[in-house]
Amino acid sequence: MKPEIAPPLKSVLAKIGKPHPTPFVPDEFQTRALAAIRQNDCLVMAPTGSGKTWIAREGILSVMEKGGRAWYASPLKALSNSKWVEFGLHFDPGNVGIITGDTKENTEAPIIVGTTEILRNQLYDSMHRGEDLRCDLVILDEAHYLGDADRGVVWEEILIYLPVRVNVLLLSATIGNGEEIAAWIESIRKKPCTVIREEKRPVPLYPIFLHPSGCLHPFLEGKKAAPAVYEFFHKSGRGSRKPPDYAGILRVLERFNLLPAIFFLKSRAECDAALACRSGLPPLKSHGSFDGDLSEILERFPSLGGHRQMRALRQAGLAAHHGGQLPVWKLLVEEMMNRGHLRAIFATTTVAAGVNFPARTIVLFNSDQFNGRDFAPLSATEFRQMTGRAGRRGQDNIGFMLAVPGRFMELDHVKKMLRAEPEDIFSQLKNDFAMVLNLLLSQTPANVKEIFERSFAAWQQNKSGKRGRSAAERLWEDFCLHLNFLKKERFVDPDGKLTDDGLWAARLRLDHPLLVAECLRKNALPDDEKLLAAAVAVFAYDREDELQLAGGQWAKPLTAALRKVLLAVRPLARRLEVAGFDLPKLHSSAGAAMSCWAQGRDWDDVLHLTGIADGDMASLVLRTADNLRQIASLRGTHPEIAACAMKAREAILREPVL
Numbered sequence: 001m002k003p004e005i006a007p008p009l010k011s012v013l014a015k016i017g018k019p020h021p022t023p024f025v026p027d028e029f030q031t032r033a034l035a036a037i038r039q040n041d042c043l044v045m046a047p048t049g050s051g052k053t054w055i056a057r058e059g060i061l062s063v064m065e066k067g068g069r070a071w072y073a074s075p076l077k078a079l080s081n082s083k084w085v086e087f088g089l090h091f092d093p094g095n096v097g098i099i100t101g102d103t104k105e106n107t108e109a110p111i112i113v114g115t116t117e118i119l120r121n122q123l124y125d126s127m128h129r130g131e132d133l134r135c136d137l138v139i140l141d142e143a144h145y146l147g148d149a150d151r152g153v154v155w156e157e158i159l160i161y162l163p164v165r166v167n168v169l170l171l172s173a174t175i176g177n178g179e180e181i182a183a184w185i186e187s188i189r190k191k192p193c194t195v196i197r198e199e200k201r202p203v204p205l206y207p208i209f210l211h212p213s214g215c216l217h218p219f220l221e222g223k224k225a226a227p228a229v230y231e232f233f234h235k236s237g238r239g240s241r242k243p244p245d246y247a248g249i250l251r252v253l254e255r256f257n258l259l260p261a262i263f264f265l266k267s268r269a270e271c272d273a274a275l276a277c278r279s280g281l282p283p284l285k286s287h288g289s290f291d292g293d294l295s296e297i298l299e300r301f302p303s304l305g306g307h308r309q310m311r312a313l314r315q316a317g318l319a320a321h322h323g324g325q326l327p328v329w330k331l332l333v334e335e336m337m338n339r340g341h342l343r344a345i346f347a348t349t350t351v352a353a354g355v356n357f358p359a360r361t362i363v364l365f366n367s368d369q370f371n372g373r374d375f376a377p378l379s380a381t382e383f384r385q386m387t388g389r390a391g392r393r394g395q396d397n398i399g400f401m402l403a404v405p406g407r408f409m410e411l412d413h414v415k416k417m418l419r420a421e422p423e424d425i426f427s428q429l430k431n432d433f434a435m436v437l438n439l440l441l442s443q444t445p446a447n448v449k450e451i452f453e454r455s456f457a458a459w460q461q462n463k464s465g466k467r468g469r470s471a472a473e474r475l476w477e478d479f480c481l482h483l484n485f486l487k488k489e490r491f492v493d494p495d496g497k498l499t500d501d502g503l504w505a506a507r508l509r510l511d512h513p514l515l516v517a518e519c520l521r522k523n524a525l526p527d528d529e530k531l532l533a534a535a536v537a538v539f540a541y542d543r544e545d546e547l548q549l550a551g552g553q554w555a556k557p558l559t560a561a562l563r564k565v566l567l568a569v570r571p572l573a574r575r576l577e578v579a580g581f582d583l584p585k586l587h588s589s590a591g592a593a594m595s596c597w598a599q600g601r602d603w604d605d606v607l608h609l610t611g612i613a614d615g616d617m618a619s620l621v622l623r624t625a626d627n628l629r630q631i632a633s634l635r636g637t638h639p640e641i642a643a644c645a646m647k648a649r650e651a652i653l654r655e656p657v658l
């Protein structure tokens with residue numbers, strides 16, 4: 001692959017460089033948003049990197065100057081951790097606390113950073129105690145999660161339950177129907193919600209196309225595909241079925257000063273395999289700041305020194321970043337990339353969401369993405385999140401999207417996405433047992449019906465004019481199904497009030513609260529912390545497949561403990577199934593994997609025994625720790641098992657997971 005450029009690109013590439021430093025002056029959309037949030041609610045939609053965090057920081061400062069408190073909520077623990085550090089540097093660490101499933105520090109601070117689920121849980125507790133939330137401003141980052149199929153319910157609940165006196169600032173790069181969302185918020189909160197929409201990117205995006213010959217071409221000519229793209233698309237149809245020549249592509253990008261780059265690939269395995277391309281590259285030109293910065297990070301996380309991908313990072317400035325890796329490894333990669341030390345990162349699309357992690361160029365090989373069920377064409381929202389990483393504010397005059405033809409690349413779809421508006425968001429409000437139990441802490445069933453009538457789901461249906469059963473009615477009927485089952489199981493009394501069991505079960509804010517509650521009722525959970533961690537991991541494991549553990553027979557105490565738990569929940573599981581509720585698959589192998597780790601075994605030994613990826617094992621540990629934290633909260637009603645749960649958390653929360 002011989003690096004060349006088409007003549008029209010010469011003037012574009014000449015723009016590459018670092019912009020001249022200028023004093024910071026907020027953009028008009030930032031000052032408008034700040035003025036709005038000081039008075040009422042505000043929804044800001046602006047491209048990645050355009051300065052939404054500045055609005056949040058200035059809004060927080062306005063509240064602090066009056067002696068008030070602010071809550072910053074994000075969907076991702078990694079983003080919450082990042083904002084905790086950032087706000088600590090900006091406002092002083094003593095003024096900033098954090099609450100996530102893993103971390104709880106300085107919780108009385110005037111600024112709290114945490115996950116959206118934690119904020120929702122605090123609202124549940126405030127309503128239960130009949131108290132006002134100790135907060136004057138709530139910031140909901142990544143507000144497009146309101147339309148997320150799995151987690152959107154949390155955003156909607158927060159907006160419904162949040163006291164009207166607390167102003168709310170919603171931030172997002174990708175919402176199509178912002179005016180509709182704001183109108184709904186105004187209807188339930190009875191105060192203005194200003195909509196601020198900014199389309200201008202902080203760093204302009206220029207799309208380019210890599211011909212298999214190695215020549216770079218503009219992707220567009222006006223609104224049409226450039227001649228080279230059109231000709232390739234109509235003559236060849238698609239690119240080669242061979243794996244991409246990553247080293248060749250990197251040489252092209254390096255030749256024309258288009259690095260650093262993020263290569264978006266289909267799978268974790270592809271990201272890891274792509275690192276082998278380092279053999280076709282000249283060694284990275286090492287310099288003192290690279291070694292110094294890497295040593296500084298490794299001092300904080302010494303276990304990463306022997307990471308199997310460290311050689312690719314040190315020698316070639318390459319790294320893989322995906323959900324199968326340890327959170328601390330991903331943090332190391334992000335820090336080295338943000339400090340300008342890496343040539344490229346091979347990533348799955350999860351890096352496109354949330355964390356501030358830009359590059360000069362993003363490289364696309366596919367026009368589709370796995371959505372959890374199958375591969376579907378990239379949506380405008382997904383495409384915007386990915387291209388939003390192209391161009392570093394303050395470091396780049398221009399950012400690039402490079403399209404590389406391949407068997408899964410529809411160039412026509414990419415052309416369409418470059419002009420597409422973000423999709424509209426639709427309500428994802430639905431019932432589950434944790435939600436029903438927590439609503440009944442403070443609401444009567446009649447109150448819950450009113451809540452559903454105020455929902456975004458009901459608002460959207462009313463505005464659409466669709467006939468038939470209303471969204472509020474559907475939600476209410478489903479709520480009643482859950483309520484009647486809880487009555488039969490004696491978590492709720494005939495009048496719709498929580499029983500004593502219902503009161504403590506409501507504190508189990510888990511995926512499967514009834515199954516864990518049944519174990520507590522039947523005293524089926526082990527009183528040994530290592531076995532308890534193993535038993536709880538069975539409920540925390542969220543994958544469909546059974547783990548294939550090496551190493552022969554499990555120890556008898558572990559087998560007995562897991563068998564006791566599964567036997568305890570089997571009758572309840574059958575009753576749930578008969579009542580029409582979906583049942584989780586409970587895998588004993590997840591408990592066996594956690595047992596290995598809880599016993600103090602080496603991390604690499606656990607991975608070898610379980611065959612599980614770094615990131616998946618870390619996720620299981622963190623989810624198990626969060627489940628144990630919920631059990632530990634039952635000190636008043638289940639003191640012995642609560643104390644054991646605290647010890648179990650301590651046993652599993654250690655390096656390299658934390």
